[in-house]
Amino acid sequence: MAEKVLIAGAGMTPFIPLGSCDSHAALAGQAIRSALDDARIDYDLVDQVFTSCVHGDASVAELMLSRIGYSGVPVFSLSDGCAAASSAFQLASHSVICGEAECVLVVGVECMPARISNREFFGLKDPARDEFATDVRARTPGVFLERRLHPAALFAEQTSWLMTRMGIAASSFDQVLNRSRAQASVNPNALLNRSPYRDGWLPPYLSPPASGAAAVLICSPAFALRFGARAGVAVLASARGSDSTSEQDGGCVLDVLGRATTRRVVQQAYQLAGLGAEDIDVVELHDQSVGDFMVNSAALGFCQEDEIERFVQLGHRLKGQANAICPSGGLLGRGHAPGATGLAQLVELVWQLRGMAQGRQIPGARTALQHSTALGRAVSITLLQRT
Numbered sequence: 001m002a003e004k005v006l007i008a009g010a011g012m013t014p015f016i017p018l019g020s021c022d023s024h025a026a027l028a029g030q031a032i033r034s035a036l037d038d039a040r041i042d043y044d045l046v047d048q049v050f051t052s053c054v055h056g057d058a059s060v061a062e063l064m065l066s067r068i069g070y071s072g073v074p075v076f077s078l079s080d081g082c083a084a085a086s087s088a089f090q091l092a093s094h095s096v097i098c099g100e101a102e103c104v105l106v107v108g109v110e111c112m113p114a115r116i117s118n119r120e121f122f123g124l125k126d127p128a129r130d131e132f133a134t135d136v137r138a139r140t141p142g143v144f145l146e147r148r149l150h151p152a153a154l155f156a157e158q159t160s161w162l163m164t165r166m167g168i169a170a171s172s173f174d175q176v177l178n179r180s181r182a183q184a185s186v187n188p189n190a191l192l193n194r195s196p197y198r199d200g201w202l203p204p205y206l207s208p209p210a211s212g213a214a215a216v217l218i219c220s221p222a223f224a225l226r227f228g229a230r231a232g233v234a235v236l237a238s239a240r241g242s243d244s245t246s247e248q249d250g251g252c253v254l255d256v257l258g259r260a261t262t263r264r265v266v267q268q269a270y271q272l273a274g275l276g277a278e279d280i281d282v283v284e285l286h287d288q289s290v291g292d293f294m295v296n297s298a299a300l301g302f303c304q305e306d307e308i309e310r311f312v313q314l315g316h317r318l319k320g321q322a323n324a325i326c327p328s329g330g331l332l333g334r335g336h337a338p339g340a341t342g343l344a345q346l347v348e349l350v351w352q353l354r355g356m357a358q359g360r361q362i363p364g365a366r367t368a369l370q371h372s373t374a375l376g377r378a379v380s381i382t383l384l385q386r387t
Helices: 024-039 060-065 081-097 141-149 151-165 170-185 221-227 259-273 290-299 305-313 330-334 338-354
Strands: 005-012 048-052 075-078 103-110 212-219 233-241 282-284 367-373 379-386
Touching (some): 005 024, 005 081, 005 338, 024 060, 024 103, 024 212, 048 081, 048 338, 060 075, 060 103, 075 081, 081 212, 081 233, 081 338, 081 367, 081 379, 103 338, 141 151, 170 290, 212 338, 233 338, 259 290, 259 367, 259 379, 282 338, 290 305, 290 330, 290 367, 338 379
Parallel strands (some): 048 075, 048 103, 282 367
Antiparallel strands (some): 005 212, 005 233, 103 212, 233 379, 367 379
16 A cells, blocks of 8 residues: 555646637647656556546547557546546545555546537526525525536525625625636636636626646655656645535525535545645635635635635735635636546646746645535545645
8 A cells, every 4th residue: 555645747738718629639638648748657657547527428538548549557437527537536546545556647638619608508598497596495405406407596696695695795706806817817728818708707707618638647655766756746635525414404505515515525634634724835726606716715714704805805815825726717717627627726736836837836835725526516625745
């Protein structure tokens, strides 16, 4: 069994508008080659491959690997919504920890056609049933969970909850969006540098869908020593959870979208790593909406819930560093490619910990947190540290 998992290689493609990529294979091939080159490892040393893709058919994994060749190793394919890439990474990490493999490639890709418009991606053209708004059952957990089939309606209610019940001003939502735009402008991989469309930036303030790919190569310390792979970033903890009945009993939309589960899972991760929120230098959290950015910042322990607006106004600081949450621009700025997003977050954090995030570098970053959620039904937390 390995004592810990190292991220030896990291690579990603720019996130691009829907309909502007040739194929899943072309995007994935770029990310894979970049990760292997970064790790200084040949593909024939890889023991297992984990892939993630949400909008693709059963042959996507084989198409991805066609660009670098088939080696006969086990290939595991996941399609788990917005949690797909994080699921692939966590399962791959477990494979290294338990000794099944010493070196594992994890790659996520999304290549969606142009016909999936920004509004269709979130169901903005398919509103929830009218009775959701008036039926007394709308406050019960079962109906709230059913409403996950209508994400735009949930995000609209999230926005309303934050504004009307928590008193957060519209100007604070605009401030988060402006920060995302500013961070994306210095991130060469961000979608907002390539797409003029801003449909989702109107209430309920949603992230733009994108196509793109990201890959990481993980290995055991013994493997890195034996083959000369990079060994500068280690996985301190990786935790996963789903929502419970008790967390949904209140019928609060913030918990349907993952607040309570995020609180619980991040505490598990902190405990595993022997750390707390005060130890984190840089974060990539799942900001599928501006409300997600606000709520998850508090759920992860970086501010109190009644301090969200002040936290936003002060520039989302961690250890005094402004913009330390989603320095990449986050999903709101880099774009959201479900099969690749979780890995793209990890790639950004690896670059931050290595001091390679030019133009958006958080000075002295040593400990990082990655957070992803699939509309609240699954939450993943990964803690990384520069060794």
